[in-house]
Amino acid sequence: MTPLQIIFLITSVGILGSALMVVTTRNLVHAALWLVVSLFGVAVLYVMLSAAFLAVAQVVIYIGAIAILMIFAIMLTRRVAKDSGPQTNPNWTWAVVVAAALFGGLTWLLSSWNGFSTPIPELSSRADPLSQLGQALVSPNAYVLPFEVASVLLLSALIGAIMVAWDRRSG
Amino acid sequence: MGDPITLIGKWLENLLYSWGLMPGVVSLIMAVIGVVVIASAVLVLDILLVWVERKVVARFQDRLGPNRVGPFGIIQPIADVIKLLIKEDILPIGADKIVYNLAPIMALGTVLLLWAVLPLSSTVYGTNLNVGVLYIVALGAISTLGIIMAGWASNNKYALLGAFRTVAQMVSYEVPLVIALLVPVILARSMGLTDIVEAQSIWFVFIAPIPALIVLITSIAELGRAPFDLIEAESEIVAGFHIEYTGMKFGLFYAGELLHALTVGGIIATLFLGGWRGPGAETYPILGIFYFFIKALFLYWVIMWIKYSLPRIRIDHMLNFNWKFLTPLSLVILIVMAIVDKIVPKTSMLVYSLVMLFVNVVVGWLTLQLLRRNAKSARMRVAEPKPVARPEPSPTAATSQTSSSSS
Amino acid sequence: MIPLSWYLILAAALFCIGLYGVLARKNAVAILMGIELMLNAVNINLVAFWRYRTPEMIAGQAYAVMVFAVAAAEVAVGLALIISIYRRRSTIVADDIDMLKF
Numbered sequence: 001m002t003p004l005q006i007i008f009l010i011t012s013v014g015i016l017g018s019a020l021m022v023v024t025t026r027n028l029v030h031a032a033l034w035l036v037v038s039l040f041g042v043a044v045l046y047v048m049l050s051a052a053f054l055a056v057a058q059v060v061i062y063i064g065a066i067a068i069l070m071i072f073a074i075m076l077t078r079r080v081a082k083d084s085g086p087q088t089n090p091n092w093t094w095a096v097v098v099a100a101a102l103f104g105g106l107t108w109l110l111s112s113w114n115g116f117s118t119p120i121p122e123l124s125s126r127a128d129p130l131s132q133l134g135q136a137l138v139s140p141n142a143y144v145l146p147f148e149v150a151s152v153l154l155l156s157a158l159i160g161a162i163m164v165a166w167d168r169r170s171g
Numbered sequence: 172m173g174d175p176i177t178l179i180g181k182w183l184e185n186l187l188y189s190w191g192l193m194p195g196v197v198s199l200i201m202a203v204i205g206v207v208v209i210a211s212a213v214l215v216l217d218i219l220l221v222w223v224e225r226k227v228v229a230r231f232q233d234r235l236g237p238n239r240v241g242p243f244g245i246i247q248p249i250a251d252v253i254k255l256l257i258k259e260d261i262l263p264i265g266a267d268k269i270v271y272n273l274a275p276i277m278a279l280g281t282v283l284l285l286w287a288v289l290p291l292s293s294t295v296y297g298t299n300l301n302v303g304v305l306y307i308v309a310l311g312a313i314s315t316l317g318i319i320m321a322g323w324a325s326n327n328k329y330a331l332l333g334a335f336r337t338v339a340q341m342v343s344y345e346v347p348l349v350i351a352l353l354v355p356v357i358l359a360r361s362m363g364l365t366d367i368v369e370a371q372s373i374w375f376v377f378i379a380p381i382p383a384l385i386v387l388i389t390s391i392a393e394l395g396r397a398p399f400d401l402i403e404a405e406s407e408i409v410a411g412f413h414i415e416y417t418g419m420k421f422g423l424f425y426a427g428e429l430l431h432a433l434t435v436g437g438i439i440a441t442l443f444l445g446g447w448r449g450p451g452a453e454t455y456p457i458l459g460i461f462y463f464f465i466k467a468l469f470l471y472w473v474i475m476w477i478k479y480s481l482p483r484i485r486i487d488h489m490l491n492f493n494w495k496f497l498t499p500l501s502l503v504i505l506i507v508m509a510i511v512d513k514i515v516p517k518t519s520m521l522v523y524s525l526v527m528l529f530v531n532v533v534v535g536w537l538t539l540q541l542l543r544r545n546a547k548s549a550r551m552r553v554a555e556p557k558p559v560a561r562p563e564p565s566p567t568a569a570t571s572q573t574s575s576s577s578s
Numbered sequence: 579m580i581p582l583s584w585y586l587i588l589a590a591a592l593f594c595i596g597l598y599g600v601l602a603r604k605n606a607v608a609i610l611m612g613i614e615l616m617l618n619a620v621n622i623n624l625v626a627f628w629r630y631r632t633p634e635m636i637a638g639q640a641y642a643v644m645v646f647a648v649a650a651a652e653v654a655v656g657l658a659l660i661i662s663i664y665r666r667r668s669t670i671v672a673d674d675i676d677m678l679k680f
Contacts, residue, residue, distance in 0.1 A: 003195075008580050012588045019592055019615050023599030028607060029323055033270065035611050036316065038592075042618050045585070049629040054621075054642055056305040061646050064312025065342070066614065066653045071319055072338055073607055073657045075331070077664045088602045095601035103594040110586050117581040118630045129639065130301050130362075136636040143640045150647040157651030161658035167665065 008048065015041035028074045036067045050123060053130050174456045177294050206287075209297060213286050213430065220429045221248035223468075224475065231479040258418035263326055266415065270324035275416065275423035277317030281310045282431045289437050290365045292447040292459025303364040304352050307438060308345070311393055314431075315341045318395075318402070321424075322412035333411025336486065337402045341393055343490060347497040348389035350505050354382040355442045357509055358527075368446035372520060376443040378527045381504050381535055383443040385497060390435045391474060392493075394428070398481040401489060436470030437463065444470075504534055585626035593619035606660045606670045610653060617649050 018037040025031050039062040046055035089095070110116055123129070136142040180201065187197045222237065222245055229236025237244030262268060288303045290296035300306055315337060322334025356362050358378060359370035367375075376383045392399040403411040413424045440446060444466045447459030484492070507530055515526045592615055599612025621642045628638020664670050 002579065005580055008584060012584075015588065016591055016595065019595040022611050022615065023595055023603065023608070028605060029267075030270075031608060031611060033320070035614065038615065039618060042622060045588075045622060046625060048580075049585075049625050051625050051629070051639055051642075052300070052302050053305070054625060054639060056302045056309050057643070057646060059309035060305065060312055061650055062614070062618075063316060064309065064345070065650060068312075068316060068319060068338060068342065069653055069657055070607055070611065071323070072335075073660060075323065075335070076661060077607070077670050089604060092602035095598050098601060099594040099598040102597060103590055106590040106593075107587060110583070110590070115582070115631065116586070117583045119579055119581060120630060121633055123633055128301075129636065132636045133639050133643075136640050137643065142636075146640075146644055150644050154647050154651050157655050161654040164655070165658035165661050 004048070008045075011041050011044045011048075014038075015045075029071060032067055032071045032074060035070070036063050039063060039067065050129060053133060174294055176457070205297070209286055210283055213283060214426075216433070217426050217430045218248045218252065220433055220471075221251060221426075223471075224429055227472065227475050228479055231476070252422065255419050255422040260420070261415070261417045263415045265326035267324040267326070270320050271415075272420070274317050274321035274324060275420045275427070277320065278314060279423045279427035279430070281314040281317065282427050282434055284310055285434045285438070288364050289434075289441060289463075290368055290446055291463050292456040293453065294456045295460060296365055299363050299365040301361070301363050303367075304356055304362045304442075308349055308352070311341070311345065311348075318412050321416070325412070325415040327415050329408045329410075330412050330414050332408045333402050333414070336408075337395070337412065339486070340395070340399065340402060340489060343493045344389045344392040344399075344497075347385055347493065347501040348393065350498070350501040351382040351385040351389065352442070353505055354379050354508055357505075357512055364441050364446075368441055368448065371445045371448060373524050374443065374445040374448075378524045379443070379504075379508065379531060380528070381531050382501070382508075383439070385501050385504075386439055386442070387470075387473070389497065390439065391477060392489075394431055394435060394474070396428075396432065396474060397478040398484045399489060400478075400483055401486055432474050433467060433471045436474065437467040439470050440466035500534075500538060504531070507534060582626060582630040585622060585630075589619040589622040589626070592616075592622065604671045606663075607657070610656050610660075613652065613656075614649065617645055621645050 015038050018034040018041065021034040022031050022038060025034065039058060043055040043058040046052070046058060137147045138144050183204070184197060184201060187200060188194075192200075225247065226236040226244070237247035240246040240250050262271065285307060287297035288300050288306055290299070318337045318341075319334045322330045322332075322337065325331075355367055355375050358375055359367040361367060361370070395402045401407070403413065408414075413421055416424060440463060446466075447456075447463045449458065449462035452459035452462055508527065511526060511530050515523050517523050596612045596615030596619060599615060600609050603609050603612065624638045624642045624645070628636070628642075632638070660670050667674070
C-alpha cells in the first residue's frame with residue numbers, strides 16, 4: 001500500500017458513504033449536506049488525477065452554486081419536505097435491483113476490457129494541463145464551438161428558470 | 172541571506188535528516204510544521220485584531236476604547252476570550268446538533284485556509300497554487316455554506332432569515348467579484364498569487380483602479396460588514412445567523428469575521444498593492460513580510476473606516492446595486508481591458524500601464540456621466556406633482572391645524 | 579500506484595447509487611441530487627480516461643467543463659420547475675405530479 005493508494009481508498013469510502021447517505025437519509029437538508037461531502041471527495045479525486053482546475057471549479061460550481069441552490073429550494077418548499085413518512089417509492093426494491101444489476105453489468109463489462117488496469121502514465125514535465133485546457137477551450141481548432149454553445153445553453157437555461165419561477169400574481 | 176525563516180527551515184530539515192528519517196517523512200513533517208506555524212501565528216494575530224478593532228471603532232466614535240487591562244488595554248482581548256470560554260454553552264431546542272456545531276468551525280476554518288496561498292514574502296508562502304485566485308473564490312463559497320448551515324441548524328426564524336439574506340447577498344456579489352478578479356489574472360498572465368506579485372513591478376492598482384475598487388466593494392459584501400451587514404443586521408433580524416450561538420462558538424464566528432477582514436485586506440494587497448513588494452524586499456525577504464502586513468492592515472483599516480462611517484443599505488438597494496451597477500461595470504471593464512491588452516504591446520511597461528490607466532479613467536468618467544443622468548431623471552420623476560387624495564377637512568382637524576401652526 | 583480500474587469501479591458504484599436515488603426517492607429535489615451524483619460519476623470517468631489513456635490530448639478535461647455547465651443549467655431549470663409546481667400544487671412529491679396539464 002502506497003500513501004496514494006491509502007488516500008484514494010479513504011476518499012472513495014467517503015464519496016460512496018456520503019452518496020449512500022444522500023439517497024437514504026430522510027432529512028433533505030442533511031441529504032444536501034451529504035451531497036456536499038460527496039462532491040468534495042470528487043474534487044479530491046480530481047487533484048489526484050492532476051486536474052487542479054477541475055477540482056477548484058468543482059468546489060466553486062457544485063458546492064458554491066448547486067448545493068446552496070438545492071438547500072435554498074428545500075427551505076422554500078419546507079412544508080411538504082417534513083421528515084415524517086417514508087421518503088421512498090413503494091417499489092424501491094426494484095430500484096435496488098436495477099442499480100445492483102447495472103453495477104454488476106458495468107463491472108463485468110469493464111473487467112473484460114483489456115485496458116482495464118492501465119498503469120498511470122507520466123505527465124511530460126513541460127506539459128501544463130491548466131494552460132493546455134485554457135488554450136483548447138478558446139482555440140478555433142479545438143473546443144471553442146462547444147464552449148460557446150455551452151455558454152449559450154447556460155444563458156438560455158437561466159432566462160428560462162427566471163421565466164418558469166416567476167410569480168405572475170405578485171408581479 | 173537576511174532570511175531567518177528559510178535558515179530555520181533548512182536547519183530543521185538537516186536535523187531531521189541527521190536522525191535518519193526518510194525524505195518523504197521529512198517533507199511531511201516540514202509541511203505539518205509549516206501549517207501549524209502559519210495557523211497559530213494568524214490566530215495570535217487574530218486575538219490582537221480584537222483589540223485593534225475595538226480601539227479603532229472607539230476612535231471613530233470619539234471614545235477611548237478599552238484602556239483598563241494592561242497598557243492601552245492591550246490585554247483586553249485575553250479577558251474577552253476568558254469571558255467567552257467560561258460562558259454557558261447552550262444548544263437550542265430542536266437544533267440540529269452536528270450541523271450546529273460544525274458551522275462555526277467552518278466559518279473560521281475557511282478563513283485560515285486562505286492563508287495557504289497568500290505569499291507573505293518572496294520566500295515565505297504556503298504554496299504557489301497555479302489556480303490560486305479560483306481557490307480564493309472556492310473558499311468563499313464554502314464559507315457561505317457554513318453560514319447557511321448555522322442559520323438552518325439553529326431552528327430559529329431570525330437565523331433562517333439571516334441565512335436567506337446570506338444566499339441572496341453572497342451568491343450575487345460573487346459574480347462581479349470573480350469578474351473583477353480576472354483582471355489581475357489577465358495582467359499577470361497567471362492565476363498563481365506568487366506570480367501575480369512577481370508581475371507587479373508597477374502596482375496593479377495604478378494600472379486597474381476600477382477593478383481594484385470593485386474587488387474592495389464586493390469583498391466587503393462577502394464579509395457581510397456594514398454597509399452590507401444585512402445578514403446580521405442587529406436592528407432587523409437580531410444578529411441573524413449567529414443569534415443562538417453562545418460562548419466560544421460565538422467567539423469562533425467573531426474571530427472568523429475579524430480575521431476574514433484582515434485576510435481580505437491581504438488578498439487585495441497581494442492582487443493590487445504589490446503584496447510583499449517594497450524597497451529592499453528582494454534582498455531581505457523578512458522585510459517583505461513587514462510590507463505585506465503594513466498593506467494588509469492599511470486595507471483592514473479602510474474596511475473598518477467604511478464600516479463605521481456608512482449606514483446599512485436596504486436589501487433591494489443592495490441587490491440593485493449589484494446587478495444593475497457592479498456586474499455590468501465589471502463586465503465592461505474586463506472586456507475593454509482584455510482588448511486593450513491585446514492591442515497595446517507589452518514592450519514598454521510604462522506606456523502599457525499609462526494606456527491601461529487612461530482606459531480606466533475613461534470608463535470611470537463614462538460611468539459617472541451615466542449615473543448622473545440616471546439620478547437626474549430619478550429626481551425629475553420624484554419631483555413630478557402627483558395626485559394626492561385629500562380627506563375632507565373636518566372642523567376639528569381644521570382647528571387643531573390652526574392651533575398647531577399658531578403655536 | 580493506482581490502476582485505472584479503481585477509478586472506473588468507483589465511478590460505476592457512484593453512478594449506481596445516483597441511479598437508485600433517482601428511481602427510489604419521492605421528493606423531486608432528492609431526485610435532482612441523484613442526477614448530480616450520476617453526472618459526477620461520469621465526470622470522474624472522463625477525467626480518469628484523460629489522465630490514463632490520452633494525457634497529451636486535453637479532450638477529457640474539456641468535456642468535463644461542458645458537463646459542469648450542463649449540470650448548472652439543469653439544476654437551475656429543475657429547481658425553477660420544482661418551485662413553480664410547489665406554488666401551484668403545494669407538493670413536490672414526484673408521484674403526485676402525474677398530469678400533463680393543471
